[in-house]
Amino acid sequence: MANHTHHTNAHTNAHTNAHAMNQLPAAALKNVLVVDDSLAICHFLSASLGAAGYATVAAADGFDAYQKAKAGHFDLVITDQNMPRMSGVELIRILRAMPDYALVPILVLTIESSPELKRMARECGASGWVVKPIGSDHIVAVAKQLLAPRLNS
Numbered sequence: 001m002a003n004h005t006h007h008t009n010a011h012t013n014a015h016t017n018a019h020a021m022n023q024l025p026a027a028a029l030k031n032v033l034v035v036d037d038s039l040a041i042c043h044f045l046s047a048s049l050g051a052a053g054y055a056t057v058a059a060a061d062g063f064d065a066y067q068k069a070k071a072g073h074f075d076l077v078i079t080d081q082n083m084p085r086m087s088g089v090e091l092i093r094i095l096r097a098m099p100d101y102a103l104v105p106i107l108v109l110t111i112e113s114s115p116e117l118k119r120m121a122r123e124c125g126a127s128g129w130v131v132k133p134i135g136s137d138h139i140v141a142v143a144k145q146l147l148a149p150r151l152n153s
Helices: 002-022 039-051 062-071 088-096 115-124 136-147
Strands: 031-035 055-059 076-079 106-110 128-131
Touching: 031 039, 031 062, 039 055, 039 136, 055 062, 062 076, 062 088, 076 088, 076 136, 088 106, 088 115, 106 136, 115 128, 128 136
Parallel strands: 031 055, 031 076, 076 106, 106 128
Antiparallel strands: none
């Protein structure tokens, strides 16, 4: 029985250590605002990014995201396009007008793929556009790319 307990503790420690290795160092912890009117999508994004070491805050729509952006600072914003009260493009336009968010990467994650909507989002300041559905590894890779230090910035 003691052997079983030892095995369980060893497994738990190995899992904890493996999880810790995937996380960013504390000094590099990045805050990500995830914006979607789908609770399931917010949960998926928060879980995926959280497992990779990012701190996440979820917002239910563009207006909620705007309120949270005013109250704190985020290093990356990932937003849906079609939401009640304020769309993703409207949110991007408002955030880009705020000095603290002028250079923060903003990713549109949506089911939309219209070239016209992509153009509008780019003109408002979107940093990228990804069409749903998206896998956990892909969203983490896109977040890492958008948050990578840039030379001459």
